[in-house]
Amino acid sequence: MVAGPTPNPTALVPGRPRAETARRPRIGVVKFASCDGCQLTLLDLEDELLTIAERVDLVEFAEATSRRSAGPFDILFVEGSISTPEQADEIARLRAMSHRLVTIGACATAGGIQAIRNWLDHDAIRAAVYPRPEYVESLAEARPVADFVAVDDELRGCPISPAQLREYLVALVTGRRPQLPDEAVCLECKRRGIVCVAVAQDIPCLGPVTRTGCSALCPAYGRGCYGCFGPRESANTRSLAAWFERDEGDGDEADVGRLFAGFTAWSPPFRAVIDARGGPPRGVAMERTEPDA
Amino acid sequence: MVTAATRFLARADLDRLLGALAADGRRVVGPTVADGAVVYDELEDPAQLPIGWTSETGPGSYRVAADGAGRAFDYGMPLTSWKRFTHPSVVPLSRSRREGNLVSVAPVGDSPPKLAFLGVRACELAALRIQERAMRAGPVGDPDHVARREAALVVAVECMTAQSTCFCTSMGTGPEVVPDTGADLILSELDDGFIVRSGSPAGEAIVGLLDLPLATSDQARLATDQVAAVRTAIGDPVATDGLPERLRAALDHPRWADVAERCLACANCTLVCPTCFCTSVVVASDLDGREARTERSWDSCFSAGFGRVAGDASFRPKVKDRYRQWLTHKFSTWWDQFGSSGCVGCGRCIAWCPVGIDVREELAAIAPVDATAGPVPWPMSPPPGRAPAPLATVMPAPHALAGVSQVSRETADTVTLRLDVADPAICAARPGQFVMAEIPAFAVPPISISRIRPDGIDLTIRAAGPATQALTNLSVGAELALRGPYGRPWPVDAAQDHDVVIVAGGIGLAPLRPVIDAVLADRGRFGAVRLYLGARTPRDRLYVAEMAALGGRVDLEVAEIVDRAGPDWLGRVGIVTQLFDQTTWDGSTVTAFVCGPDRMMQATAAALERRGVAPASTWLTLERNMACGVGTCGRCQLGPFFVCRDGPVFSVAELGTALVREGL
Numbered sequence: 001m002v003a004g005p006t007p008n009p010t011a012l013v014p015g016r017p018r019a020e021t022a023r024r025p026r027i028g029v030v031k032f033a034s035c036d037g038c039q040l041t042l043l044d045l046e047d048e049l050l051t052i053a054e055r056v057d058l059v060e061f062a063e064a065t066s067r068r069s070a071g072p073f074d075i076l077f078v079e080g081s082i083s084t085p086e087q088a089d090e091i092a093r094l095r096a097m098s099h100r101l102v103t104i105g106a107c108a109t110a111g112g113i114q115a116i117r118n119w120l121d122h123d124a125i126r127a128a129v130y131p132r133p134e135y136v137e138s139l140a141e142a143r144p145v146a147d148f149v150a151v152d153d154e155l156r157g158c159p160i161s162p163a164q165l166r167e168y169l170v171a172l173v174t175g176r177r178p179q180l181p182d183e184a185v186c187l188e189c190k191r192r193g194i195v196c197v198a199v200a201q202d203i204p205c206l207g208p209v210t211r212t213g214c215s216a217l218c219p220a221y222g223r224g225c226y227g228c229f230g231p232r233e234s235a236n237t238r239s240l241a242a243w244f245e246r247d248e249g250d251g252d253e254a255d256v257g258r259l260f261a262g263f264t265a266w267s268p269p270f271r272a273v274i275d276a277r278g279g280p281p282r283g284v285a286m287e288r289t290e291p292d293a
Numbered sequence: 294m295v296t297a298a299t300r301f302l303a304r305a306d307l308d309r310l311l312g313a314l315a316a317d318g319r320r321v322v323g324p325t326v327a328d329g330a331v332v333y334d335e336l337e338d339p340a341q342l343p344i345g346w347t348s349e350t351g352p353g354s355y356r357v358a359a360d361g362a363g364r365a366f367d368y369g370m371p372l373t374s375w376k377r378f379t380h381p382s383v384v385p386l387s388r389s390r391r392e393g394n395l396v397s398v399a400p401v402g403d404s405p406p407k408l409a410f411l412g413v414r415a416c417e418l419a420a421l422r423i424q425e426r427a428m429r430a431g432p433v434g435d436p437d438h439v440a441r442r443e444a445a446l447v448v449a450v451e452c453m454t455a456q457s458t459c460f461c462t463s464m465g466t467g468p469e470v471v472p473d474t475g476a477d478l479i480l481s482e483l484d485d486g487f488i489v490r491s492g493s494p495a496g497e498a499i500v501g502l503l504d505l506p507l508a509t510s511d512q513a514r515l516a517t518d519q520v521a522a523v524r525t526a527i528g529d530p531v532a533t534d535g536l537p538e539r540l541r542a543a544l545d546h547p548r549w550a551d552v553a554e555r556c557l558a559c560a561n562c563t564l565v566c567p568t569c570f571c572t573s574v575v576v577a578s579d580l581d582g583r584e585a586r587t588e589r590s591w592d593s594c595f596s597a598g599f600g601r602v603a604g605d606a607s608f609r610p611k612v613k614d615r616y617r618q619w620l621t622h623k624f625s626t627w628w629d630q631f632g633s634s635g636c637v638g639c640g641r642c643i644a645w646c647p648v649g650i651d652v653r654e655e656l657a658a659i660a661p662v663d664a665t666a667g668p669v670p671w672p673m674s675p676p677p678g679r680a681p682a683p684l685a686t687v688m689p690a691p692h693a694l695a696g697v698s699q700v701s702r703e704t705a706d707t708v709t710l711r712l713d714v715a716d717p718a719i720c721a722a723r724p725g726q727f728v729m730a731e732i733p734a735f736a737v738p739p740i741s742i743s744r745i746r747p748d749g750i751d752l753t754i755r756a757a758g759p760a761t762q763a764l765t766n767l768s769v770g771a772e773l774a775l776r777g778p779y780g781r782p783w784p785v786d787a788a789q790d791h792d793v794v795i796v797a798g799g800i801g802l803a804p805l806r807p808v809i810d811a812v813l814a815d816r817g818r819f820g821a822v823r824l825y826l827g828a829r830t831p832r833d834r835l836y837v838a839e840m841a842a843l844g845g846r847v848d849l850e851v852a853e854i855v856d857r858a859g860p861d862w863l864g865r866v867g868i869v870t871q872l873f874d875q876t877t878w879d880g881s882t883v884t885a886f887v888c889g890p891d892r893m894m895q896a897t898a899a900a901l902e903r904r905g906v907a908p909a910s911t912w913l914t915l916e917r918n919m920a921c922g923v924g925t926c927g928r929c930q931l932g933p934f935f936v937c938r939d940g941p942v943f944s945v946a947e948l949g950t951a952l953v954r955e956g957l
Contacts, residue, residue, distance in 0.1 A: 051580055167577075174582030174734050176759045179575060183560065183596040186647075190564035191382035191591050195328040195372055198647050200355050208559035208647045222328065233597045234612055236557045243353070243648040 025074035025172070028060035030094065032080030032087045033114055033142060037159040038105035039063050039079050044162045055173050071097035075172065081107040081114060083142040095149035102168070103145045106158035110230045111266035113158075114142040118266055119279040143266070155180070158228035158263040161213045182233045184208050185225050188216040197224055204244050204259055209235040209269065230264035237269045241276075257281050299513055300505035303486040304363065307339040310448075313502045314409040317495075319446060322378060323411030324371055330355055331371040333378070336411065343368045350456045350640065353649025366412055366482050369456035370639050374567035375410055375417055376424060379441045386574065386587045387692070389733035389774065396733060396772040398692040401586070405441040413449045415467030416459075416637040418475050420567030421447070426631050427570050431924025431938045432779065433688050438925075446495055449476035453519045455526040458640030460653060463531035466637045468523045481516035488516045530653050531638070532662045537625040539660035544617065544670055544954070548659045553613035555648055560593035562642035562652075563619060568635050571927030573599065574920050578734035585734040589926065594618045599928060601918060608917070614956030620655065622930065629933035670932065670950040692731070692774040693719055695749065697767050703835045707755040707800060708765045712773075714749040719778055722750060724785055724807030725914055725942045728777030729922045732767075736760040739919040739937070741804035742778065753803035753835065779922040780941050783912060785811045788884035792820040794906070796897050798827045798869055798889020802835045804914050804941075808886050809843070820882065822849040827869030827889065831855050831862045869893060870900040880905030888914045895953050898945045908946035915941050932957050 029039045040063060045052065059069035076098035082088050095101055103109045111118070117125050122140040126133040145151055155164055164180055171178035181187075185207035189196065197203040197219050205224035207216070211232040218225050231237065241256045260270045261280035274280055302310060314321050324331045325341045331348060334341075347360045348369040357368065389398040413421070421442065428438040452459075452468040461467030470479045477496035481488040488508050491497040563569040573592035578585035592599050595616075600609040609615045627635030636652075643651045693716030701709045714720055719728065722745050730752060731737040738760050744751035756762040767773065785808055793812055797805050812819055824843065828834045834853070844851040852872045854865040865871070869889070883906045887897050894913050901911050917929035917936040924938035932951040934940060951957055 048580065055580055170578060170580055170582075173580055174578055175763065176576070176578075176582070176735050181596070181598055183593075183598060184557070186559040186561050187564065187591070187593065187596065190561065193332070193373060193377060193382070195330040195332060196355075196561070196645055196647070197328075199353060199645050200329040200357075200372070202354075205647070208557040208561070234558050236555075236612070239555050239648055240557060 024055060024057040026059045026069070026072070027056045027075050027077070028069060028071070028073040028098075029058070029063070029077045030060065030079070031062075032078070032091070032108070032145075033083035034080030034105065034107040034112065036063060036079070038108075038155075038157075039077070041104075041160050041162050041165050042077075045166055048166065052169055056169070073098045075100045075102060078103050078108050078145055079105050081112045081142040081144060082139070082148050083114060084138050086137075088139070088148055091145060091148050100152045101145075101149065103151050103154045104160050104165075106156065106228055106230060106263040107142075108145045109154045109156055109267075110264035110270075111142050111144050113263050113265075115266035116261055116280055117142060119274070153178070153180075156211055156213055156229040161215075163215075164213050181212055183212055184232050185210050185212045185214065185216050185219070185229070188212045188214070189219050192216055192220065194219050197222060204256075206240070206259065209237050209240050226262050227260065227270065228263045230267045231269040235269040237273045238276075241273045255281060299508045300489045300500060300503075301486055301508040301512060302480075302489050302503065302505055306486070306503070307342075307365070309503055310499075311336065311339055311411075313499050314411070314446065314448075316502065317407075317409070317446070317499065319407045319409040321409045321411050324366070324368060326357060330357060331368045333371055333373045333375065333410075333412075339365070342366075347454065348456070350458045350644040351649070352458070352643050352651045353646050355644045363484070364453070364482055366450045366452075366480075367454050369454070370414070370458070370641055370644070372565060372641075372645060374565065374639070374641065375413060375421060376567055376570075378408060378410070378445065379421065380424060380428070380438055380570060381441075383588055383590045384437050384572075386589055388584070388586045389731065390585075391583055391733040394771045396694065396731075396774055398694075398731060398733070398774040400692075402437055405437075405444045407444050407446075409446045409448060411448045411450075413447050413476065414452055414461075414639070415449065415470045415474075416461040416464070416639045417567055418447065418449055418470065419464075419466035419637040420639070422475055423568045423631065423633055423635065423637065424570055426633070427568065427635075428925055430631055431921075431935075433923050434686060435923075435925045436688065446477045446499075447475060448478045448480060448496075449492075451479070451481045451516070451520050452523050453482055455523045456640060456644075458643040459527050460530045460638040460640060462524055462527045462638070463529050463533055464634060464636055464638035465533075468527070469520050481520070483512060483515055483519075488512060531656055533634070534662075536656070536660060537628050537634075539662075539664050540621050540625040540656075541670060543659050543664065544621070546659045548655065549613040549617050552616050552650065552655055553611065555650055556612050556616050557648060558595045558612045558615055559647060560595040561645050561647060562650075563593040563595060564591055565641040565645045566623075567637065567639060567641070568623075569593070570925070571599065572920075573926070573928070574737065576734060576736060582734035587737070589921075592926075592928075594622070594927070594930075609956050611956060617956070618930070620652070620659070624656065624660075626930075626933040630935065670954060691716075692776055695719075695773055695775050697769050697771045697773070698749070700767065700769060703753065704755075704833050706757075706765070707753060707835065709743060709751050709753045709836075710764070710767060711751050712749045712775075714775065716775070719750060719775060720745070720747060722778035723782035724811050725783035725804055726778035726780045727804075727919075727922070727941065728752070728775045728779070729919075730754075730764055731774040731776070732760070732763050733774075735763050737776075737920075738764075739779075739922060740764070741914070741941075743803040743806045744810065745807050751806075753800065753806075755800050776922060779937055781939065783808050783886055783914070783942050784884075787910075788812075788886075789818045790820065791884040791910070792878065792882050793822045794825070794873070794883050794885040794901070795823070796825045796827075796869055796873075796885065796887045796889070796901075798893035798897075799829060799833055800835065801888035801890070801893070801914075802826060803888075805886055805888050806836065813849075816848055821878065823873070823878070824849060824851045825869055825872040826851070826853045827855070827872070827893065828853075829856045831858050831864075868896065870896055873904065874900060876904075878904075881907070883910060885911045887911065891915075891952075898952065902945070909944050911945040912942055913945065913948070913952070915943065917941070 118141040168178045198205040203224040206227035207225035210227045211229040257277040260273045323336045342365040344365045348357045385401045428435040449470045476492040479490040572589040600607045623635040695712040695714045699711035727739045727741045730740045740752045743753040756765045919929040919937040920926045924935045929936035
């Protein structure tokens with residue numbers, strides 16, 4: 001029997017600090033097709049981890065505890081994209097027993113790097129990767145969790161930002177609205193006084209169409225943003241792509257398809273740019289390589 | 294005006310100038326090359342200046358290059374503007390604490406460092422003046438901004454090169470540095486050194502320390518000729534005559550949609566702009582919500598969140614709305630608000646736009662010189678060129694503590710808090726004013742005062758989001774912190790000897806209740822008083838018993854209507870305008886006060902006008918996303934107005950079509 005949605009009206013009352021309510025919220029962390037990096041961000045909150053653990057009841061978090069839970073969950077953090085039929089069933093089951101479901105990271109929110117296979121021949125890829133592909137059951141497309149079940153909130157990034165995770169948890173516990181801006185990386189660059197790498201060095205940068213949250217990490221080190229937080233609201237990817245491709249007569253126009261075909265390639269605004277250029281560029285990685293030893 | 298001799302500083306003596314500034318107890322901030330651009334940063338040695346560097350700018354492009362010459366100020370406009378130092382990107386505002394029922398809020402802020410700004414261009418001097426005016430145009434000036442500005446000594450530099458993106462000549466801000474415009478010292482660079490003029494006693498003191506020889510007339514002429522050549526090179530790229538009027542007549546121009554196809558809404562133009570000042574307040578707290586701090590950080594009218602209100606609705610959902618907001622504010626409504634253009638012609642927004650949108654081209658397309666003047670969407674008042682209003686006194690916005698003495702539930706999601714307040718200013722609030730209501734760790738919403746008492750106020754609050762939910766959850770004995778009272782009140786006195794019509798929709802009755810109180814307190818001063826109350830359902834009515842009691846009085850008329858109701862409702866069903874569409878009173882002698890949802894107010898204003906009520910006598914109060922309450926954060930802008938400062942009460946005549954226009 002599957003448990004119903006959690007009835008815990010006192011644990012998550014908006015506008016009421018958690019301290020005034022009855023019991024600690026039950027929190028689970030689960031993963032699908034992903035690298036575990038996002039859930040490890042929870043462990044990166046070193047200074048406050050113990051305090052957090054006192055305020056919430058971490059009932060399921062394989063990276064930190066051998067405790068397992070069958071649910072229900074007040075909040076379920078979900079990492080990873082949905083890549084196999086079993087995962088599709090499992091996320092539906094978990095959704096039914098979660099009061100609030102929060103996707104974390106580029107894989108769960110946008111499909112992740114593995115979603116690049118969505119443009120390719122699924123059988124050919126499987127045959128290229130596995131010696132006995134008939135044993136491998138996978139979906140033709142790796143897709144974000146929101147394509148399968150309703151998602152209440154999302155934390156973006158590859159991996160997610162510890163500051164945003166902390167903000168989310170604090171807002172949850174204090175009963176206020178988490179401040180997770182959906183604006184461009186550019187705002188963070190300018191607040192920090194970072195020189196724009198696109199304008200000053202002609203480095204293609206996805207910052208203007210990418211959601212902030214990373215504190216402009218890559219531009220701070222002189223690199224262009226590669227969009228790991230995925231599209232911001234009103235992401236005008238078409239205009240930016242056209243600008244990258246403008247002919248300045250120097251013959252080094254950016255490979256725009258490759259630029260957008262990163263961790264959040266399958267997000268609709270990025271996907272539109274890639275589709276308009278006939279899919280992601282195919283490099284050597286896509287060709288079959290035989291192991292020699 | 295300080296008249297001082299024109300002196301000469303040899304290039305080799307530049308370190309003496311920096312030494313003199315340091316001896317004055319100042320850290321010197323000036324241009325230096327970093328990460329492929331000239332930026333403003335702290336300097337310890339003249340060698341850090343961009344000596345021998347030039348730059349080339351164009352739409353979406355900025356390049357520095359070494360030219361081998363020895364000049365320090367031949368680069369173009371840096372990425373950073375001086376607002377990084379006068380209006381930092383993040384400023385802490387307050388620390389607050391909640392322990393059980395008890396609340397405390399304390400402002401924070403350091404005394405700013407004593408700086409010397411070295412290398413301020415003429416356009417940037419104008420920007421410093423314009424931004425200071427913006428930060429001091431509300432009821433209280435921003436203390437942080439003013440303290441930082443006052444702690445800075447300004448060493449201006451005349452431009453000896455022009456960039457392709459420059460248009461200071463059109464905006465009337467440069468390239469010449471004119472005495473008495475805010476510079477303490479003025480430098481004009483020649484090959485072998487600098488002409489030095491002082492612009493203030495502080496500047497004169499620095500010159501005195503340096504003991505400089507007089508400049509020769511040849512040197513002075515050479516400098517003048519070079520700056521004149523810059524003026525010629527720039528030309529007059531933007532036709533500014535009549536531009537504010539042309540722009541406001543072009544709000545429906547198809548070019549807005551065209552530029553939105555290219556615009557990324559990334560906010561870079563606003564953040565590099567030396568006059569843009571908009572901010573948002575960010576709240577951070579510990580895990581228990583006991584300790585919290587607020588800070589403000591740069592925000593932009595290009596962000597969706599900037600135009601967002603409770604319930605996640607946005608006033609400017611489309612990029613074309615946001616671009617129009619920015620451009621019309623810079624070049625048109627800035628005049629209404631601050632008595633000048635908001636643009637100084639520095640060209641940063643052109644160079645640092647990641648897709649090279651050129652504001653000069655957009656202006657020429659949207660508001661061409663030969664445009665036939667269309668109808669203006671709101672009255673141009675006051676017109677461009679008027680003398681700017683005096684600067685506000687600078688004082689921190691103090692917090693007053695309030696204690697909840699009674700909680701009355703009005704509807705399923707709305708309660709009225711009766712607050713005891715010791716602060717005499719808040720108890721002296723006038724009808725229509727609002728307060729910013731803070732519980733530590735939560736956002737700070739503006740709340741209309743719904744009753745004014747000698748010992749406190751009432752706030753009627755609908756739980757629309759977590760912060761208002763937290764306020765409605767307060768119980769007797771709890772404390773909260775208030776700032777205010779803010780805003781322009783209802784002009785109750787203007788209704789003297791007039792008939793009074795009050796129209797309320799739903800929670801819109803809350804800010805109108807003090808009007809009812811004021812009218813009834815001096816009933817003889819007014820003619821007929823009519824109160825029309827609308828609500829979604831019978832259960833959404835406010836102050837039910839109180840309104841029923843008013844209905845029993847002979848000296849006023851009360852009528853109620855609800856949008857929909859069950860069989861137990863014996864009253865009228867429909868929209869609020871139906872209550873007076875069929876009456877016979879004469880609108881020409883009426884002063885009307887209206888509050889409710891935007892659509893209800895639009896319909897009511899139109900219905901009142903049909904009844905003969907003059908638009909100048911119909912008063913509304915608007916809800917916008919006010920964050921500071923004192924006109925410095927920019928969030929509640931509506932056309933030429935800041936709702937917090939110029940409103941929230943407006944007449945229909947003042948608003949013009951701003952009331953019904955989408956995306957403002």
